[in-house]
Every structure is written in structure tokens, then in C-alpha cells.
Amino acid sequence: MNKIIEKEYFSEAVVKLVLEAPAIARNRRAGHFVIVRTGDKGERIPLTIAGANLERGTITLVIQKVGVTSTKLCDLEVGDLVTDVVGPLGKPTHIEKVGTVLASGGGVGVAPLLPIVEALKEAGNRVITVLAARKRELIILEEQMREHSDEVIIMTDDGSYGKKGLVTQGMEEVILREKVDLAVTVGPAVMMKFCSLLTGKYGISTVASLNTLMVDGTGMCGACRVTVGGKTKFVCVDGPEFDAHQVDFDEMMLRLNSYKLSETEAYENFLNSNPKP
Amino acid sequence: MDGVSEYLKQERDQEWRLALRGNMKNKERTQLERVSMREQAADKRNKNFTEVNLGLLKEQAMLEAQRCLDCVNPTCITGCPVGINIPKFIKKIEAGEFLESAKVLKETNTLPAVCGRVCPQEVQCEEACFYTQKLKKPPVAIGFLERFSADYEQNSGEMSVPDIHDKNGIKVASIGSGPAGLAFAADMVKLGYDVTVFEALHEIGGVLKYGIPEFRLPNRIVDLEIDVLKKMGVKFEKNFIVGATASVEDLKAEGFKAFMVGSGAGLPNFMNIPGENYIGIYSSNEYLTRVNLMNAADPAYDTPVISGNKVAVIGGGNTAMDAVRTSKRLGAERSIIIYRRSIQEMPARVEEIKHAQEEDIEFMNLHNPLEYFADENGRVCKMKVQKMKLGEPDSSGRRRPIPIEGSEFIIEVDTVVVSVGVSPNPLIPQSMKELEVSSWGTIKVDPESMHSSVEGVFAGGDIVRGGATVILAMGDGRKAAEAMNRYLTQ
Ligand SMILES: Cc1cc2nc3c(=O)[nH]c(=O)nc-3n(C[C@H](O)[C@H](O)[C@H](O)COP(=O)(O)OP(=O)(O)OC[C@H]3O[C@@H](n4cnc5c(N)ncnc54)[C@H](O)[C@@H]3O)c2cc1C
Ligand SMILES: Cc1cc2nc3c(=O)[nH]c(=O)nc-3n(C[C@H](O)[C@H](O)[C@H](O)COP(=O)(O)OP(=O)(O)OC[C@H]3O[C@@H](n4cnc5c(N)ncnc54)[C@H](O)[C@@H]3O)c2cc1C
Numbered sequence A: 001m002n003k004i005i006e007k008e009y010f011s012e013a014v015v016k017l018v019l020e021a022p023a024i025a026r027n028r029r030a031g032h033f034v035i036v037r038t039g040d041k042g043e044r045i046p047l048t049i050a051g052a053n054l055e056r057g058t059i060t061l062v063i064q065k066v067g068v069t070s071t072k073l074c075d076l077e078v079g080d081l082v083t084d085v086v087g088p089l090g091k092p093t094h095i096e097k098v099g100t101v102l103a104s105g106g107g108v109g110v111a112p113l114l115p116i117v118e119a120l121k122e123a124g125n126r127v128i129t130v131l132a133a134r135k136r137e138l139i140i141l142e143e144q145m146r147e148h149s150d151e152v153i154i155m156t157d158d159g160s161y162g163k164k165g166l167v168t169q170g171m172e173e174v175i176l177r178e179k180v181d182l183a184v185t186v187g188p189a190v191m192m193k194f195c196s197l198l199t200g201k202y203g204i205s206t207v208a209s210l211n212t213l214m215v216d217g218t219g220m221c222g223a224c225r226v227t228v229g230g231k232t233k234f235v236c237v238d239g240p241e242f243d244a245h246q247v248d249f250d251e252m253m254l255r256l257n258s259y260k261l262s263e264t265e266a267y268e269n270f271l272n273s274n275p276k277p
Numbered sequence B: 001m002d003g004v005s006e007y008l009k010q011e012r013d014q015e016w017r018l019a020l021r022g023n024m025k026n027k028e029r030t031q032l033e034r035v036s037m038r039e040q041a042a043d044k045r046n047k048n049f050t051e052v053n054l055g056l057l058k059e060q061a062m063l064e065a066q067r068c069l070d071c072v073n074p075t076c077i078t079g080c081p082v083g084i085n086i087p088k089f090i091k092k093i094e095a096g097e098f099l100e101s102a103k104v105l106k107e108t109n110t111l112p113a114v115c116g117r118v119c120p121q122e123v124q125c126e127e128a129c130f131y132t133q134k135l136k137k138p139p140v141a142i143g144f145l146e147r148f149s150a151d152y153e154q155n156s157g158e159m160s161v162p163d164i165h166d167k168n169g170i171k172v173a174s175i176g177s178g179p180a181g182l183a184f185a186a187d188m189v190k191l192g193y194d195v196t197v198f199e200a201l202h203e204i205g206g207v208l209k210y211g212i213p214e215f216r217l218p219n220r221i222v223d224l225e226i227d228v229l230k231k232m233g234v235k236f237e238k239n240f241i242v243g244a245t246a247s248v249e250d251l252k253a254e255g256f257k258a259f260m261v262g263s264g265a266g267l268p269n270f271m272n273i274p275g276e277n278y279i280g281i282y283s284s285n286e287y288l289t290r291v292n293l294m295n296a297a298d299p300a301y302d303t304p305v306i307s308g309n310k311v312a313v314i315g316g317g318n319t320a321m322d323a324v325r326t327s328k329r330l331g332a333e334r335s336i337i338i339y340r341r342s343i344q345e346m347p348a349r350v351e352e353i354k355h356a357q358e359e360d361i362e363f364m365n366l367h368n369p370l371e372y373f374a375d376e377n378g379r380v381c382k383m384k385v386q387k388m389k390l391g392e393p394d395s396s397g398r399r400r401p402i403p404i405e406g407s408e409f410i411i412e413v414d415t416v417v418v419s420v421g422v423s424p425n426p427l428i429p430q431s432m433k434e435l436e437v438s439s440w441g442t443i444k445v446d447p448e449s450m451h452s453s454v455e456g457v458f459a460g461g462d463i464v465r466g467g468a469t470v471i472l473a474m475g476d477g478r479k480a481a482e483a484m485n486r487y488l489t490q
């Protein structure tokens, strides 16, 4: 049981929670994640550790509401207990000063991208971040990204904010304009696929942080498996970051939809049974 | 060994045992028929998750106890990895002293209600029984009787808590809460140590909780046995991965003097054949974890599982039987075992195979999968299998399966569970570089003391054996406890 000691809304759909978890705070590094479960009947979901405070013994999570579990977590208040938090899991991000880094995030990937951007900036890189969404209201964490990036480019499908176009158009603009040493991409599998195709065209080495479905997060079940370079890898223990050009994104996209129907149904039921005042 | 036989003889010479032996002639005893376990009807039980075996009635247990000859040389004990004093606990049943019988079990076995249900008795204690060895008759139903006494005690509300030495304040840790870790913890706490069990998951029990299904081993039974450990003073830290949440070095700095690694064989194997990552193809660990640990079959729980209509389970072990019987209970029309050898070579317990057959599970023996195919949504819809025949015995002594060229054909499936074995959990070896491991990834230990290559670190169970049984894991845990006690007091 981990107590929530701070809560902040970044937007209606994105919440920052600060939890007591002294042992995890001590041992975590950028790129690590935790598995969280809320309620005795809850599901286990992975969330990136966005930050830690050693003195207070806390970790920070940034959670975007997309379904039942993420919404339940976002609805918790200061003083509430999160049933289970385990970690730090995964391999930490390889943080190095490489020069110019082009980070791209969209949808479910923006929250886990934040600590990576932060660490890369701190290591002395020039960081250019491209954030993408369908429309203005879905752009999240802009302010936080600006704090840790040299430049933030916003792309919306409908042009309601920033520039009109896809994430890859924003990225290509930068690539044509200046030398990019490394690209980092986190988001829906389809977005990462096209980001990876683009950077592949320009020969830019690219890291993708994969957000597959997970159960235990310790390498025990294989729910998180993906094909990387023709071999089956477990994202929770071998990743979550991989060489994007080796990842079979088509397979990953299919696997992410494993429970799409039942999840959508569960989410609707949940929203109907918990009407907002 | 002499000490043990001397002790057994003294026990056997006690008045009450003499009296019981006098009550009935051996000839009469051997004439009695072995009891049969009451069970749920097959066509009912394959639609629910409650236990298949219903336990023995009091009368049945007492009658079966009469079959035991209270042998001068009780060979049965040598077949039990934790050395339960079998005739003594059985004679307590014959005498009608069921709580006393349960106490005898607990002298050496921390989890009797578990072992009475899941031990492969037919190749352990019962295989070594005088009836099997010399009379060529069905053995005394040692497992059923063990379950009877343990259940009787659990239901009596008078769970006995074993005696504990004075506390010595020395902190020791178990890494993992499976049977190896629990048996270790029980022995160490009895000796007065301050024991903490660290567990990565949010439940205590290892495979007993996430693997073995409710219809064979209800979680409630496991929890009751764990409660006794808590009463004895064992501390449990859930959601704590040693090597991630804190390292062994960190724990040493916190005062832990020695460690027992019982981290299990938690890494699922796949066959690496085309299409194995399509939707609807699970490892048995994932499938069973979703249903057992996360309660996915109950709509009140958030975790989903695909409950298919045509389910193929690849493999022939206990895990495969558990997965295939689970799929039937989730409502599958067809649940099929696909195994590359014949039914005789299947490693699953005889009882599991029999129960599965009764429950309408189809067996495709001498078949092997080659490839999976998916529909437009990426969901598995068909698989290609090949027929096999048996060749010469291989190094394991089992006849080797040989593919029959040109015998491939397609079957329709919508869910597949791959249950072709597990590999040792790599978390601990990865976090302790100086720990010696075999080429399979199992931790190397001295077989007498279970001491690893790292000072003060012992190991046992599946992480050492690479996949074994509950009771062998418990035996290792006990051995490690004994050796650790010597190590810490010498
Ligand atoms: C290593 C890792 C780190 C992560 N870090 C964060 C984080 O810091 N903050 C955060 O908000 N989220 C993060 N995620 C994603 C997060 O785990 C999922 O959003 C969460 O599991 C959704 O659970 P749910 O029950 O709320 O939604 P569900 O009911 O499971 O899903 C709702 C909808 O979202 C889709 N969906 C679910 N999970 C994903 C996914 N991983 N990728 C794409 N689509 C998905 C489903 O298909 C479904 O349509 C991370 C994932 C991984 C693997
Ligand atoms: C489905 C199934 C059915 C089976 N049926 C039978 C049967 O009928 N009869 C029988 O005798 N045997 C059976 N077995 C085998 C038996 O369950 C195992 O041999 C036994 O559980 C091994 O015990 P263990 O203590 O070594 O490990 P496990 O039971 O695997 O427990 C290990 C525990 O350690 C935890 N862990 C791992 N790493 C860490 C870490 N770094 N920090 C903290 N915790 C950690 C894991 O989460 C796990 O809970 C079955 C196995 C399966 C999978």
C-alpha cells in the first residue's frame, strides 16, 4: 500500500501523482517503470517513473486516462492508498550526450516520454520535442516538455493548434533543417512505426520505448512479447527501449488490440456506473 | 540415518501403536480395498472452478488407515522428500485422533493441505509403500489421508501453531514465496530466526497461487497455511523484487545475514515457430496467471482473458493439463491437448490426465504444431500440425518423437496456450554477477547444503532444479534452512 501525498491535474485527462515508495525512489533510474494495481479486483498496469525524491522517499507518476485502470488511478485523492506498486522495472534508458536529440510523442506515449526528455536534456543534449495529437484539447504536458526541451513543436491533425499535420511532418522539418544525432519516439505503435520509417530513411539511429500490454512485468508471462530483429523479446525485462528500426511494429499493433472490444465495453460500463458530478 | 531409524522404532514401540496393531491381523488389513476419492461429476465440474476432489469422509479415512501395516521398515518414508513420519500420522487417523495426526504432519511439512492435493504421490511415497513394492496391490492412499488430516485441522478452527525456539534476533531472508521459500521460512522461524520473505507479486505462494488452478488447489487453502506462518512470526514483504527494489547488498546493509533464493522457474518457453505472437496465443503462465491470480474469469475483476471456443494447448505436463481444463471451464466447445509423444510419455500426473479425459478434453497425441495463421485482425484462427511417430529412447529414456513427412494438416483454433516448459527466473542471477549458474540458467549449489557460490546465499526449488515439484522444492528449502543454521552458528 502506497500513500498518495500530492496530486496535480496537468489537464482534465492527465494527472500527476506523487506516492510514497522509498525503496523504489532509491533505486530507480530514468526509463524505469512500475506496475501498479488499484483495488482488490484491479488490474496490473505499467507506468513510467517520471521522477523521484530521495529525501521524501517518493516517486512521481504521470498518468493519462485511457481506460478503466488509468481512470481509477486518476480519480484517487491525496491521502488515498494505491493497493500495489512494484518496481523499479525494466532496463534504464541509456542516457548519453550525443548532440541533438529529436524526441517525438503522441497519445499514450507523451507521459512516459517526459522523464526521458528530462534526462537527455540534463545530460547536456540539445533536445527538440515534437508533440502530436488529433486536436488541440488532446495536446498534453506541453508546459512540462517546454521546461526540458530547447524547442517544442506541436502538430495537430486538424490544425487547431500548432501546425497542421502528422508528427512525422514536424520531425522531417527538423531533420531537413539541422543534423539530428538520435531520435526517441514514444506513442501508439502506428505512430512509432512511421517515425521509425522516417528516421530510417535519413539513417538516424532511433530508440522506441514500447508500451505493450503487461501482466506481471517481471518476465514471467510473455504478455509483453514483441519481435525485435527477428527474435521474440519481452518488453518488461529486455526493454522497454529498443532499436526502433528492428521492431516489428505491425505485430505490436495487432497485439495491443488483443482486448480492444472487452476494454472499450468495460470502460463504458465503468463510466456509466461512476457518473461524474 | 541410524538416529532416524532409532527414533522411528521408539515411536513405533509406543503403547498406542502396539495396541492398534493388535486390533487387527495384517491379513485382514491387506484384504481391504483402497478407498476412492469422492469427486464432482465430470459433466458438472468442467463448468465450474470449485474443487474436483471432495476429500475423504471420516469413515473412509479411518478405514483406509487400517490398511497401513505400520511396517517395521516403513519404506514409504524414504519416498517422501520431506520425510513425513507416515505410519505415525496414519495410525493417529486409525485411532480417530485427527488433530494429533495433523500435528505429526506439521513436524516436517509446512504445507500438508497443499501436498495432500498436488504431490505426485504415485511416484513418491505411494510408489515406495510396501503394498506397491511387495504385495503388488494399490498402495495405501497416503496423499488422500494427508489431505484428510490437514483439512480436518483447517476446518476445526484449531490450527496448531508449532513451537518456536527463543528468538535469536538474527535476520535472514527468503527471496520468493513459493513452496521452497515457505518451507525454509517455517524451519528458520522455528529455530528462532527473524525471517522475512520477499515476494515480487502482490500475493504470497508462488506457483501455488498464480499457476495451479482453483479446481485443484483453492487459494483459500494456501492462505490458511500461510496464516500459520504469520502466526509463527514470519514477515512477508509483497511487491518487493530483490535485485530491483533493493539488492542483496542493500539488504545486507539492513542487517540480513543470509539469504535463501527460491525464485522459481518463471520464464515461459515458446517454440519459435511462425505466427506464435498472434492474438489469442498465450504462454501457460500468462493464461493461468490471468485466471488464477487476477481472477479474469470473474466479470467483477478488471483483468480480461480471451475465452476461446476452440482451444489448443501445446504440451503434456501438469501445466498443460491445468491450462486445458481451465479453458473448458471458461466455456470452450473443444479443448485439445496437442503433444508430440504418446500418452504414456506425458509428464503430467496420472490423476490429472484421467480427470482431463473424463472432462471431455480431446487428446491429440503424437502431433506437433508447425505454424499458426491469423484472421484479418491478427487473431489466431488456424494452425498446422504434423503427425509424429516414436523412435528409439533418447537420453531421458523416453522414446523420441520423429516427424512423419507429408502428414501435415490444418485444424481450426481460436485460442492457443503454449505450455512447453519454463526456464529459470533470470532476475537474481542477473543482479548478482558473481553467482554461478549452469548453462541452463539454474543456480549452482552444493547438493548437501544448498549453498551457492556466494557466501551466505543458499538456493533451492525450481531455480536450482529447473522445474520440479512442490514437495522437492520444500525439501530443498528445509535443507537450506538446516545448512544456513549451521553456517550462522558455527
Ligand atoms: C513500460 C510502459 C510505461 C508506460 N508508462 C506510462 C505512463 O507513464 N503514463 C501513462 O499514462 N501510461 C503509460 N503507459 C501506458 C499504460 O500502461 C496504459 O495506458 C494503461 O495500461 C491503460 O490501462 P487502462 O485500463 O486504463 O486502459 P485499457 O482499458 O487497458 O485500454 C484503453 C484503450 O487504450 C489502449 N491501450 C491500452 N494500453 C495501451 C498501450 N500501452 N499503448 C497503446 N494503446 C493502449 C487500448 O487498446 C484501449 O483501446 C506505459 C506502458 C508501458 C508498457
Ligand atoms: C501450472 C503448474 C502446475 C503444477 N502442478 C504441480 C503439481 O500438481 N504437483 C507438484 O508437485 N508440482 C506442480 N508444479 C510444479 C511446482 O509448482 C513447482 O515445482 C514449485 O512451485 C516450485 O517452487 P519454488 O518455491 O521453487 O518456486 P515458485 O513456486 O515458482 O515461486 C517462486 C516465487 O518467487 C518469486 N520471485 C522470483 N524472483 C524474485 C525476486 N527477485 N524477488 C522476490 N520474489 C521473486 C516469484 O514471483 C514466485 O512467486 C506445477 C507448476 C505449474 C506452473
Ligand code: SF4
Pocket (backbone or CB within 6 Å): B079, B080, B081, B082, B083, B084, B086, B109, B115, B116, B119, B120, B121, B124, B125, B126, B142, B143, B146, B471
Ligand atoms: S508430502 Fe507428498 S510425498 Fe510426502 S507423504 Fe505427503 S504426499 Fe507423500
Ligand code: SF4
Pocket (backbone or CB within 6 Å): B067, B068, B069, B070, B071, B074, B075, B076, B077, B086, B087, B128, B129, B130, B131, B140, B142
Ligand atoms: S510402507 Fe505402506 S503399509 Fe508400510 S507403513 Fe508405509 S504406508 Fe503403511
Ligand code: FES
Pocket (backbone or CB within 6 Å): A213, A214, A215, A216, A217, A218, A219, A220, A221, A222, A223, A224, A225, A234, A235, A236, A237
Ligand atoms: S509482462 Fe509478463 S513477461 Fe513481461
